[in-house]
Amino acid sequence: xxxxxxxxxxxxxxxxxxxxxxxxxxxxxxxxxxxxxxxxxxxxxxxxxxxxxxxxxxxxxxxxxxxxxxxxxxxxxxxxxxxxxxxxxxxxxxxxxxxxxxxxxxxxxxxxxxxxxxxxxxxxxxxxxxxxxxxxxxxxxxxxxxxxxxxxxxxxxxxxxxxxxxxxxxxxxxxxxxxxxxxxxxxxxxxxxxxxxxxxxxxxxxxxxxxxxxxxxxxxxxxxxxxxxxxxxxxxxxxxxxxxxxxxxxxxxxxxxxxxxxxxxxxxxxxxxxxxxxxxxxxxxxxxxxxxxxxxxxxxxxxxxxxxxxxxxxxxxxxxxxxxxxxxxxxxxxxxxxxxxxxxxxxxxxxxxxxxxxxxxxxxxxxxxxxxxxxxxxxxxxxxxxxxxxxxxxxxxxxxxxxxxxxxxxxxxxxxxxxxxxxxxxxxxxxxxxxxxxxxxxxxxxxxxxxxxxxxxxxxxxxxxxxxxx
Amino acid sequence: xxxxxxxxxxxxxxxxxxxxxxxxxxxxxxxxxxxxxxxxxxxxxxxxxxxxxxxxxxxxxxxxxxxxxxxxxxxxxxxxxxxxxxxxxxxxxxxxxxxxxxxxxxxxxxxxxxxxxxxxxxxxxxxxxxxxxxxxxxxxxxxxxxxxxxxxxxxxxxxxxxxxxxxxxxxxxxxxxxxxxxxxxxxxxxxxxxxxxxxxxxxxxxxxxxxxxxxxxxxxxxxxxxxxxxxxxxxxxxxxxxxxxxxxxxxxxxxxxxxxxxxxxxxxxxxxxxxxxxxxxxxxxxxxxxxxxxxxxxxxxxxxxxxxxxxxxxxxxxxxxxxxxxxxxxxxxxxxxxxxxxxxx
Numbered sequence: 001x002x003x004x005x006x007x008x009x010x011x012x013x014x015x016x017x018x019x020x021x022x023x024x025x026x027x028x029x030x031x032x033x034x035x036x037x038x039x040x041x042x043x044x045x046x047x048x049x050x051x052x053x054x055x056x057x058x059x060x061x062x063x064x065x066x067x068x069x070x071x072x073x074x075x076x077x078x079x080x081x082x083x084x085x086x087x088x089x090x091x092x093x094x095x096x097x098x099x100x101x102x103x104x105x106x107x108x109x110x111x112x113x114x115x116x117x118x119x120x121x122x123x124x125x126x127x128x129x130x131x132x133x134x135x136x137x138x139x140x141x142x143x144x145x146x147x148x149x150x151x152x153x154x155x156x157x158x159x160x161x162x163x164x165x166x167x168x169x170x171x172x173x174x175x176x177x178x179x180x181x182x183x184x185x186x187x188x189x190x191x192x193x194x195x196x197x198x199x200x201x202x203x204x205x206x207x208x209x210x211x212x213x214x215x216x217x218x219x220x221x222x223x224x225x226x227x228x229x230x231x232x233x234x235x236x237x238x239x240x241x242x243x244x245x246x247x248x249x250x251x252x253x254x255x256x257x258x259x260x261x262x263x264x265x266x267x268x269x270x271x272x273x274x275x276x277x278x279x280x281x282x283x284x285x286x287x288x289x290x291x292x293x294x295x296x297x298x299x300x301x302x303x304x305x306x307x308x309x310x311x312x313x314x315x316x317x318x319x320x321x322x323x324x325x326x327x328x329x330x331x332x333x334x335x336x337x338x339x340x341x342x343x344x345x346x347x348x349x350x351x352x353x354x355x356x357x358x359x360x361x362x363x364x365x366x367x368x369x370x371x372x373x374x375x376x377x378x379x380x381x382x383x384x385x386x387x388x389x390x391x392x393x394x395x396x397x398x399x400x401x402x403x404x405x406x407x408x409x410x411x412x413x414x415x416x417x418x419x420x421x422x423x424x425x426x427x428x429x430x431x432x433x434x435x436x437x438x439x440x441x442x443x444x445x446x447x448x449x450x451x452x453x454x455x456x457x458x459x460x461x462x463x464x465x466x467x468x469x470x
Numbered sequence: 471x472x473x474x475x476x477x478x479x480x481x482x483x484x485x486x487x488x489x490x491x492x493x494x495x496x497x498x499x500x501x502x503x504x505x506x507x508x509x510x511x512x513x514x515x516x517x518x519x520x521x522x523x524x525x526x527x528x529x530x531x532x533x534x535x536x537x538x539x540x541x542x543x544x545x546x547x548x549x550x551x552x553x554x555x556x557x558x559x560x561x562x563x564x565x566x567x568x569x570x571x572x573x574x575x576x577x578x579x580x581x582x583x584x585x586x587x588x589x590x591x592x593x594x595x596x597x598x599x600x601x602x603x604x605x606x607x608x609x610x611x612x613x614x615x616x617x618x619x620x621x622x623x624x625x626x627x628x629x630x631x632x633x634x635x636x637x638x639x640x641x642x643x644x645x646x647x648x649x650x651x652x653x654x655x656x657x658x659x660x661x662x663x664x665x666x667x668x669x670x671x672x673x674x675x676x677x678x679x680x681x682x683x684x685x686x687x688x689x690x691x692x693x694x695x696x697x698x699x700x701x702x703x704x705x706x707x708x709x710x711x712x713x714x715x716x717x718x719x720x721x722x723x724x725x726x727x728x729x730x731x732x733x734x735x736x737x738x739x740x741x742x743x744x745x746x747x748x749x750x751x752x753x754x755x756x757x758x759x760x761x762x763x764x765x766x767x768x769x770x771x772x773x774x775x776x777x778x779x780x781x782x783x784x785x786x787x788x789x790x791x792x793x794x795x796x797x798x799x800x801x802x803x804x805x806x807x808x809x810x811x812x813x814x815x
Contacts, residue, residue, distance in 0.1 A: 050651075184646060386475060389479060397489065
């Protein structure tokens with residue numbers, strides 16, 4: 001029992017040190033970002049003919065209802081040179097027909113480039129006009145497979161992976177591509193901020209007014225995303241330990257991703273796995289590189305509003321996380337990989353992958369000890385209070401960072417709701433999330449399915465590296 | 471133990487309370503700022519628009535908050551203005567004392583203030599601000615140095631070129647993107663200055679500067695550098711250097727570069743990246759003497775080389791099209807498909 005107590009205490013102290021450090025690093029980075037973007041004259045910078053062109057890859061599976069709106073909104077993004085590559089992943093609906101009708105597509109002949117393997121291509125379509133759009137119709141193989149096909153057909157030095165159901169703000173691409181403009185030699189990948197669209201006023205495929213969700217579950221997820229993006233991810237990026245760029249929105253150097261072997265198919269967390277592999281490949285090359293998170297660009301995504309969907313999502317995300325960590329286990333604790341190997345990966349393993357198990361086990365053992373009379377009731381309550389208060393402190397820190405920088409929910413009523421949910425999150429929601437994540441862990445152990453995946457549709461990407469467990 | 475835990479609970483609760491107060495105070499402060507901006511900004515916008523439209527006189531603003539908003543609005547407007555309107559607004563900013571203010575900001579101890587000063591001076595870019603910008607080339611902050619260097623490259627004469635080039639060489643590692651902007655500005659205003667950046671063997675010349683200069687020469691199609699570039703092809707540098715040189719020559723459309731480009735395209739000892747760049751350049755130049763070589767390369771086993779050759783043939787007129795049609799009859803499926811795809815497009 002004493003050993004267990006020491007273990008839990010050590011876990012808590014490590015958590016406290018890492019996450020407080022991240023919060024401080026995030027504060028410094030956000031301040032630096034605000035000063036930098038104010039001075040650089042964003043609009044003038046992107047007018048430069050040296051700004052790299054971007055291929056926007058949109059994997060689509062049964063998205064006939066929304067795909068035309070998504071493509072139209074992507075075509076209207078502020079960026080000097082783009083092309084849109086839609087990859088229809090063997091949809092059973094009318095995705096291709098809708099695209100053909102909306103954009104006047106015609107079937108063209110184009111041999112499939114051999115850079116990355118993927119399922120066979122059934123046809124290539126392009127508009128008769130000079131619209132920068134290409135549609136690749138391929139057999140079903142999953143999101144990673146579709147992205148690999150998209151990379152093969154991308155003709156620009158950078159590609160941006162976007163979920164078909166995500167909505168990008170007008171200048172999101174410009175801001176996310178800025179690290180490539182500022183440091184074209186070292187920047188390998190760049191991710192942007194993702195927010196929850198539930199409750200927002202949406203007009204023609206764009207968020208016209210940012211509002212908080214009315215429903216409880218999406219509201220709790222707003223809190224999680226704030227912690228994940230404003231505190232954790234910004235902090236990790238500041239110290240060079242960013243491990244995740246969301247599959248919903250990220251820009252990558254095409255040649256580097258091809259050199260790294262593209263997206264890995266047959267796993268759930270292909271977005272995190274790719275970033276880990278890029279770290280590995282770049283470190284082994286021995287040249288300086290940057291994988292960064294830009295805290296400002298906004299990609300809006302719909303969060304699950306029902307417990308059933310949220311449960312499935314969280315258990316899948318957790319499986320993806322463990323798969324990615326397992327596949328790159330040799331990087332863990334390896335000084336060759338610097339901050340990534342020595343700090344970011346062990347933190348990810350301890351606080352994200354094992355965190356739910358440790359925390360729930362902590363509740364169980366403490367309760368058992370309390371019942372057995374090994375610990376005093378007051379001690380038990382105080383320990384719980386410390387854990388809960390520290391979690392809330394981190395959340396409030398993330399809300400403060402959001403408020404001080406972008407302040408997308410400026411009404412006092414919004415602040416009241418954010419704070420209310422930040423406090424309420426610790427009493428039930430967090431424990432429920434842990435249980436569902438453990439379920440993913442359990443599914444993985446039971447099925448031992450490193451690779452076999454029955455999924456054939458896409459769904460939102462993990463906020464990941466999130467501090468979603470406290 | 472329980473006492474320690476109790477202390478920790480109290481400390482955390484106190485921290486949370488402090489954080490809550492900070493969040494509320496921050497909101498109050500931000501809202502007050504926003505209200506002030508909402509009040510003052512339309513006046514500044516109207517004053518500037520009236521001045522530009524009718525040359526109406528604009529009185530100097532005295533309150534610091536109002537001056538700051540006025541400056542923000544003017545700098546935003548300058549991003550979109552060109553020609554006489556831009557010059558008029560720059561003149562107005564100088565008259566109202568913003569140039570002197572920005573010049574003194576360059577001496578501030580705060581980095582953010584110096585950056586702001588440099589941005590203002592760079593936007594105005596008149597004779598007085600150029601003098602101040604020249605001092606900014608020695609600032610300890612790389613962003614201030616780069617802002618000053620870019621503005622000087624755009625607006626000053628040749629007298630500051632040595633200092634600008636020195637800043638480019640020194641800071642390319644810390645700020646390659648900003649250096650690219652400066653080299654672009656030099657390419658537009660002082661294209662002859664790029665010559666000094668083209669010698670990768672020159673002492674203190676980083677390879678990154680050479681690559682940036684090469685990209686700018688291609689992008690701006692600076693034909694006066696073509697002889698130097700052709701010479702580089704003959705010097706047989708590394709594959710990446712060769713590829714960048716070939717791309718630049720292709721964008722310039724230098725017909726005299728066709729023979730060395732054909733040699734490079736056919737050189738089996740070179741990496742596909744360099745050979746494909748040479749092939750693409752041959753297509754961009756459009757000289758039919760390259761058809762024979764490209765007709766062979768369109769059957770090459772390397773995908774990139776084959777694709778580049780097929781696309782290049784497309785730009786070589788009737789002879790090129792004939793060669794593509796022959797390739798489209800090839801027994802080799804990949805060759806046939808690629809040629810057919812290009813012909814169809």
